[in-house]
Amino acid sequence: MKIGETTCKSILNKSGISGVEYAINPYVGCGHACVYCYAKFMTRWYHKGEKWGSFVDVKKNAVECLKKEVTKKRPGIVLLSSVTDPYQPAEKKYGVTRKILECLMNTGFPVEILTKSSLILRDMDIIDELPEVEVGLTITCMEDKIRRVFEPGASTVQDRLDALKTFNDAGIQTYAFLGPLLPYVSEDGLEELMNTLADRVNRVIVDRLNIKAGNWKPIQIALEKNFPELIPEFKEASRDDSEYYDEVRRKMRVGFDKRAIPADIVF
Ligand code: SF4
Numbered sequence: 001m002k003i004g005e006t007t008c009k010s011i012l013n014k015s016g017i018s019g020v021e022y023a024i025n026p027y028v029g030c031g032h033a034c035v036y037c038y039a040k041f042m043t044r045w046y047h048k049g050e051k052w053g054s055f056v057d058v059k060k061n062a063v064e065c066l067k068k069e070v071t072k073k074r075p076g077i078v079l080l081s082s083v084t085d086p087y088q089p090a091e092k093k094y095g096v097t098r099k100i101l102e103c104l105m106n107t108g109f110p111v112e113i114l115t116k117s118s119l120i121l122r123d124m125d126i127i128d129e130l131p132e133v134e135v136g137l138t139i140t141c142m143e144d145k146i147r148r149v150f151e152p153g154a155s156t157v158q159d160r161l162d163a164l165k166t167f168n169d170a171g172i173q174t175y176a177f178l179g180p181l182l183p184y185v186s187e188d189g190l191e192e193l194m195n196t197l198a199d200r201v202n203r204v205i206v207d208r209l210n211i212k213a214g215n216w217k218p219i220q221i222a223l224e225k226n227f228p229e230l231i232p233e234f235k236e237a238s239r240d241d242s243e244y245y246d247e248v249r250r251k252m253r254v255g256f257d258k259r260a261i262p263a264d265i266v267f
Pocket of ligand 1: 030031032033034036037038039082083084085116154
């Protein structure tokens with residue numbers, strides 16, 4: 001992993017993501033190196049030609065920028081993060097996300113955090129004091145052998161589930177982002193996952209795989225190495241009119257309704 005430093009002109013940026021007004025990305029790049037990552041397009045502007053997941057740049061003036069911006073911009077929900085993971089391994093050393101949370105305290109900006117790392121537990125003290133906050137953990141499968149293939153740098157599935165429980169038990173609003181659900185490989189354990197989430201989340205968001213984000217090549221390479229028989233299935237399931245995802249949507253709707261977990265299925 002190549003770690004560098006960079007500066008930004010602004011850090012509190014308008015977001016097109018539904019339900020949030022702003023996104024803060026404390027880093028450029030992401031050490032979680034997810035095979036399907038939709039943020040790979042960032043290499044059009046940064047680290048051209050380098051492999052996504054092999055570099056991280058720390059935005060060293062992030063807090064300085066944020067301090068000015070919170071006084072000038074209208075308060076709205078801030079998502080940490082949209083094109084990086086705020087608790088990727090580099091955060092352990094650099095702590096930019098922690099400093100950003102400290103800076104957002106008492107500014108009137110509600111905070112939504114989404115991560116694949118149990119490192120978020122380190123900041124429970126600050127998160128607990130934020131007046132409006134929601135903690136989300138992404139979970140795309142129940143089996144860690146699948147996680148190792150598609151999300152090699154992220155926390156284990158169990159650690160993420162445990163983190164959700166810890167926050168929820170502490171009275172902090174939590175959600176699980178189940179996405180992207182990977183055709184066939186995510187399926188094993190979905191019932192078990194829905195059961196497990198019942199005592200640790202206030203809501204879930206579910207999404208399918210999108211292979212229009214320029215990410216098919218790395219997915220294909222991972223499949224060739226680990227599940228070659230699934231390549232045709234992945235291609236078929238990823239079509240817009242996929243019957244596969246119609247069935248997944250139906251199963252998840254029934255499953256979450258049965259468990260009384262509010263579910264936003266966005267496909
Ligand atoms: S954690 Fe998110 S930003 Fe990081 S590589 Fe995975 S999908 Fe991309």
